[in-house]
Amino acid sequence: MNCKKAGVLISASVDGELSLNEEQEFLLHLSECEECRLEFEDAKKTKMIIKEKIIQFKAPQALIMSIMQLTSLGTKEHEDTLLYE
């Protein structure tokens, strides 16, 4: 595998979405190529950045309540999970 081919696989490899064959060839290439290895590390970092830096908001309590009422049971347990998660 050359760098060009490996470069295309980096993204899917970060997600663990390569086929077994691709994964093996890809890893083999990484073991021989410093540049692609760094590229791979950067790709992993970028994914982490998105995950960490995009703020996840909690749904407003009024919305939770009204949706609980949709299904009318309103079990205490579920409300607690959502509110204090």
Add this chain to the structure above:
Amino acid sequence: MDKPDPTRHTKTRTKKESLSREEHQKQLEFQREAIVHLNALYNYALHLTMNPSDAEDLVQETYLKAYRFFNSFERGTNCKAWLFKILKNNYINRFRKNSKEPGKVDYDLIKDFYHSIKDTRSDTSETESDYFHSLLHEEVYQALHSLPEEFREVIQLCDIEGFTYEEIANMVESPIGTVRSRLYRGRKLLRAQLEGYAKKYGFNTNNSQ
């Protein structure tokens, strides 16, 4: 199940009491499977609409629909993915109809939106000198929103929501290969954006540093 209460037989039965056993089961299952994803759906709706009140409407509508069609949810599959797809469809039907330029980015709007609902969550990684860690929430958000929608969408579903390529393919109604290449291209664009911010702070973004 509740036992019949003999003291109550003369009273009018409330709606809740008159629910059939099946309906009751459905409610329980719905709560277990669907309601637990409320926060994730709300966030996705916020990203799509960039407006808290529209987001609430969208989530509300999604749950109404999901409950109504809960029988068509394939048991054992990912309920979160199913709900996301319903929400996305609702969004397209309701909000996208009148939008002429869906790809256009309004940076002021993003900024306002972000400030208006900013969380108090503190950033624990500020001490690291790595340029990635110097990026602000708002900048990452802006970089993500500067991408064409087809790229932004798959990155969001993959990196933030943790869906598999197969689930994403199903949600965006494209082959897995397309999802894969959109992620590849989208991330390239995103990186370029983020490096732009990093350079602003004087970080050296070369691999060879």
